[in-house]
Amino acid sequence: MQSNSGEATTHGHPRALPEAQSPQTASGKMQGVLQFLDAALHNWRAIRLLRERQVSHRSTDLASVERAYSSMSAREFRAVNGLQAWANRRAIPRILAHVPSLRPWTCVDLGCGSGDSTRVLLRHAPPGSSCIGYDVCGDRIAEARAHDYLGPNGRPARVRFVRQAIDEPLRNVEGFRVPEHSVDVVHSSGVVGHHLRVEELRRLGDEARRIIRPSGTVVLDAGPRLRIATLVETMRRCGFRRERVLRYCWGNPRGLVAFRPI
Secondary structure (H helix, E strand, O other): OOOOEEOOOOOOOOOOOOOOOOOOOHHHHHHHHHHHHHHHHHHHHHHHHHHHOOOOOOOOHHHHHHHHHHHHOOHHHHHOHHHHHHHHHHHHHHHHHOOOOOOOOOOEEEEEOOOOOHHHHHHHOOOEEEEEEEEOOOOHHHHHHEEEEEEEEEEOOOEEEOOOOOOOEEEEEOOEEEOOOEEEEEEEEOOOHHOOOOOHHHHHHHHEEEEEEEEEEEEEEEOOOOOOOHHHHHHHHOEEEEEEEEEOOOOOEEEEEEEEEE
């Protein structure tokens, strides 16, 4: 259910994909592999069909990226995003495990898409945490608002969504800029490393430095367009130090990097 302000109110359980079993067990590992293969197959089929329509989301031109994602149906987006969703369910909890959790977090989820990463983020945040999700695609934002979001205690979490590019000054639902030093966790998975260039990352980094609390954490993804070394150096120039690197798998350029303000 959605209020007129754009806030998503929550009832029941989130419509997220099932959590993977513990990777420490053989059955858990096997289920994870099967989920990966299923996501990879659906991803390959969706991209092939999109190419037949001359639609490509693999670009650093943000206007082209917006057009590509806007042209996808909800089903096509789930298929295209399936591998990222699979990675999110494993990587986000691990990277957040090192963030202090003595009180609820105020979170920002950049490039939230239809809300998959937002659900994982809040499920592994302290009880009472809240989040604003940002995405440039109106259809994805509409889908995100229709979902339910729960905290780790099973209670509804406060989530709001804003349609805007993530390299612009971040604004709340009311249209005002997010206050300085008011955010505990800035997060983005599957967007920065795939779609941003260095100059756009600098704008994002400067804005993250403005809104993050001195004790806060910024988690950004590296990928084929922005590798880990470039991400770390650019964020250093924006006033952050690297705290932790989590690769999705060994030798893969994709992964998450956690930063703290200097």
